[in-house]
Amino acid sequence: MEFLLNRYRNIFALVGVIFVQLLLLGYQIKTKQDIRLIRVWAVSGVMPLARLLNSIRTNTIGIAGDYTNLVGVRDENVRLKKALDDLKLKNQFLENQLGTAERVQALAAFQARSPWQTKAARIIGNAGTGTSKVVFIDIGTNAGVAKGMAVVTPDGIVGKVIASYNSTSQVLLITDAGFAAGVISQKGRVPSTLKGQGTMLCLLEYIPNEENITEGEWFYTSGDDRVFPKGLKVGQVRGIRSGKMSFKEVTLTPSGMQHGLEEVLVILDGTHQEIPDAIDTSQQRLLPPPPSDPNVTDTRPRLGGNVTTEADEVAEKYNRVQQSQGHQFGEGGPPNFNVNPVPRVDPKPPTQ
Amino acid sequence: MNESGDQFLGRRVRRGTAYRFRPAAVILIPVIAILLQVYLPLFFSGFAQLELPLLVTIYFAVKRREPVSALLIGSGVGLLQDALSNNPIGMFGIVKTLTGYFAGILSQRMDTESPVIRFFINLFFYFFHQFFHWVMTTTLLGQQPGIEPLSILLYGLVNAAVAVPLFRLLDRI
Numbered sequence: 001m002e003f004l005l006n007r008y009r010n011i012f013a014l015v016g017v018i019f020v021q022l023l024l025l026g027y028q029i030k031t032k033q034d035i036r037l038i039r040v041w042a043v044s045g046v047m048p049l050a051r052l053l054n055s056i057r058t059n060t061i062g063i064a065g066d067y068t069n070l071v072g073v074r075d076e077n078v079r080l081k082k083a084l085d086d087l088k089l090k091n092q093f094l095e096n097q098l099g100t101a102e103r104v105q106a107l108a109a110f111q112a113r114s115p116w117q118t119k120a121a122r123i124i125g126n127a128g129t130g131t132s133k134v135v136f137i138d139i140g141t142n143a144g145v146a147k148g149m150a151v152v153t154p155d156g157i158v159g160k161v162i163a164s165y166n167s168t169s170q171v172l173l174i175t176d177a178g179f180a181a182g183v184i185s186q187k188g189r190v191p192s193t194l195k196g197q198g199t200m201l202c203l204l205e206y207i208p209n210e211e212n213i214t215e216g217e218w219f220y221t222s223g224d225d226r227v228f229p230k231g232l233k234v235g236q237v238r239g240i241r242s243g244k245m246s247f248k249e250v251t252l253t254p255s256g257m258q259h260g261l262e263e264v265l266v267i268l269d270g271t272h273q274e275i276p277d278a279i280d281t282s283q284q285r286l287l288p289p290p291p292s293d294p295n296v297t298d299t300r301p302r303l304g305g306n307v308t309t310e311a312d313e314v315a316e317k318y319n320r321v322q323q324s325q326g327h328q329f330g331e332g333g334p335p336n337f338n339v340n341p342v343p344r345v346d347p348k349p350p351t352q
Numbered sequence: 353m354n355e356s357g358d359q360f361l362g363r364r365v366r367r368g369t370a371y372r373f374r375p376a377a378v379i380l381i382p383v384i385a386i387l388l389q390v391y392l393p394l395f396f397s398g399f400a401q402l403e404l405p406l407l408v409t410i411y412f413a414v415k416r417r418e419p420v421s422a423l424l425i426g427s428g429v430g431l432l433q434d435a436l437s438n439n440p441i442g443m444f445g446i447v448k449t450l451t452g453y454f455a456g457i458l459s460q461r462m463d464t465e466s467p468v469i470r471f472f473i474n475l476f477f478y479f480f481h482q483f484f485h486w487v488m489t490t491t492l493l494g495q496q497p498g499i500e501p502l503s504i505l506l507y508g509l510v511n512a513a514v515a516v517p518l519f520r521l522l523d524r525i
Contacts, residue, residue, distance in 0.1 A: 010419045014453050015426050018446055025442035025492060035441050042435030046383070124388040127437040130401045130507075131485070131497065134438045136390075162438060172438055177497060197498060262394075340399050 007202060025199075037197055042154060047136055047168045057147035082120065082263075088154035089116070089265070092233070095276060116229065119211060121151075123261055124168075133176035135159075137264065140167045145205055145265040150267040156233040156256030157181070158223060158264050169266070174202060174254055176235075182224030183234050184273060188212055189224055194234060194252065209242050219252060220275045229270030251348035354399050371415045377525065382408050390436060390471055401507045403478065405429045407515045410477050412454035414464040426452025439468040440493070447484045450475050451500045467516045474515035 005012065028035060093116075121140060127134035139145050141164050149161045151171050159179065163170040172179055179196035183204065190211045193206040206212060217237045223230030235254040243249045321327065325336040385404040408431035409429050413422035430448030434441040455477055464470060484503055489495050 010453070010457070014423055014449070017423055021427065021431075021442040021445045021449065023445075024480050025440055028440040028442070030494065038431065038441055039435045042404065042432050046387060046390060046432075049383075049387050053387070123394060125436075126393050126400070128386050128389040128405070128433050129437045129439070129444065132405065132437040132439060135394075136436075136438075136460060170438070176438065178438060195436050199498075245466045 001191045009014075034163075036163075039163065043136070043163075043165050043168055047125060049351060050136065051138060054122070054124050057262070085154045085263075085265070086264075088295060089118070092154070093271075093273060116267045116271055118265040118267050119145065119268055120171075120263060121145075122263050131177075131180075131198065133173040133198065134162070135171050135173060135261065137169050137171055137266070138167070139266065140165045140169045142166055144167045144268050145266050150232070150265050150270060152228075152267060153256045153259075153261075153264055153344055155233060155258060157228055157253060158254075158256045158261065160227050161266065169265075173257070175200060175256075175257070180225070181228055181234075182222040183219045184222040184275060185213060186218040186220060186277075187214070191224070191277065192219070194219070200257075201251045202235065203256055204237070204252050205247065207248045207250055209246055211248070213240055213248065213250060214238060223272050229267065229272050231273035231275055275349070371417075371470065373412070373416065376387075378425065380410070381522065381525075382425065382432070386429070386432055386436070392421075401510070402514060403511055404518075405433055406448065406451065406478065406481050407474060407511065407518055407520075408453045408475055409452050410515070411519050413452045414470070414473065415522075416460040417456065417459045419456035419460070421452050422452035422456030423449045424452075426450075443485065443488055444486065444494075446472075446480055451481050452482060454480070467520075470519055471512045471516050475508050475512040478511045479504070 017176045021235050024035065027033075046190075052273035064231045069103065114215050121137035121139045123135045123138040123145075124138045126132075127307050137145075137151070145161060145164050147161055147164050151158045151160060157174060159171045159173040159176075160181075161169050162172045174194065174196050176183065176196045177198045179194075182191070183194045184191050188211065190207055190213060192207050195203045195205055197203055204213075204219065219234045219237070221230055221232040221234055235252045237250055239251045239270075241249040281308045318329070321337060322329065325339070329335075359487070384404060385408040389399075389402070389404045397511040409422075409426045412425045413419075416422055426448035427445050429444035430443075431441060433448075437444070455473065458473065462469065464473060486497060486499060488495075489497050
């Protein structure tokens with residue numbers, strides 16, 4: 001026995017270590033439960049070092065950058081960028097409300113319920129594997145972050161929190177192969193499921209071949225997944241192919257990650273909103289803006305009386321030519337249209 | 353058969369001796385590799401395809417020439433990677449255990465000090481690692497990760513090319 005153990009020591013060790021890990025794997029897959037303790041140890045050990053690296057980088061490269069730029073411009077830029085991001089989010093919320101409801105109703109709704117309550121976070125690390133699209137952010141349960149919360153940028157959704165620790169959270173990006181979310185198209189309101197595929201493009205699944213989707217069309221979150229509030233930008237359709245299984249093969253470029261990921265917003269308390277209507281450029285007309293106040297009369301040159309259209313104006317002119325020249329239309333030749341007719345007398349507005 | 357032929361054909365020729373690392377190095381080097389793997393892709397996206405933890409596992413295996421310690425280091429590095437990813441814990445652990453073990457076996461039969469041999473060892477074990485990870489993802493998790501052979505070939509070459517100077521650097525530590 002001892003001879004066997006010595007002779008096959010390496011094999012026994014290999015089989016033993018793999019067997020233990022297979023047991024671990026089997027337990028996780030069978031029970032669909034995570035072994036959180038190991039993750040907590042790993043995150044607690046590695047993430048403080050990543051945070052330290054990050055602060056070293058910002059305090060060295062950042063200081064050097066400050067010297068090359070004007071003092072204070074960098075901080076000002078960061079502050080303005082954050083303010084701009086907040087405004088973009090609020091603006092998107094307002095645009096959506098205004099685009100789908102009456103202005104007063106939208107304002108009332110906006111006042112009644114404030115938009116999302118968010119928390120800004122900085123990305124301090126990723127999963128450490130090429131296959132997993134997972135990042136770590138520098139806020140956790142201490143800041144109110146919990147598993148399942150949506151992570152966005154003002155340009156679109158980024159991912160969702162899959163684990164939350166004291167001062168760190170793990171975010172599954174929408175490009176990860178394990179990610180899925182409910183989405184809906186802007187034009188035809190076609191529902192679909194967004195899935196990551198491990199690359200920079202995502203897939204839109206379960207869109208029947210007969211549905212009309214166009215390249216460049218925007219997709220928004222549908223709110224069905226109970227993670228992302230309805231109405232957040234997701235991305236634009238990149239390519240469309242007819243699939244084999246009666247569903248289209250649609251790829252989508254996520255809009256939230258196009259400008260790189262450094263800072264994100266975690267939605268602590270989301271609010272559903274309507275999908276904004278698409279603007280059909282082929283049907284676009286140049287219409288004057290509506291009057292801002294119903295008590296103020298139209299600022300266009302008034303035609304007078306019952307004259308409201310160009311056709312009315314032409315008929316009015318003909319009548320005045322008829323009166324000034326004593327002409328009867330249909331009898332004799334045409335009247336002289338070059339002679340100025342009698343000027344029109346506009347009825348005076350009633351005095352108040 | 354001359355000596356160099358023996359080295360290449362896997363006779364039991366051990367040119368180098370088994371190297372004993374300080375315990376601190378065995379812990380710190382993999383942790384630094386994982387830390388860099390976690391942090392640097394945020395700024396250089398191409399860095400995500402560099403498998404530094406794998407290269408470090410192979411380095412310890414071929415340098416130590418001891419399959420048991422190599423598989424233990426491999427499993428430790430892999431489990432740490434798993435814990436930081438969204439994978440079930442054990443996926444990278446098993447793959448890197450196998451990688452460390454076979455790299456350790458190989459180093460007992462081959463002189464692994466030459467840069468050329470190190471390049472091909474790393475190239476081979478990169479493919480080995482990716483292949484086993486794909487097999488496990490498919491069979492155990494029931495997922496169908498996409499495979500891009502050209503990309504894997506390219507990343508394998510890049511990893512092998514990076515491994516040569518990296519190993520040289522680690523030799524000096």
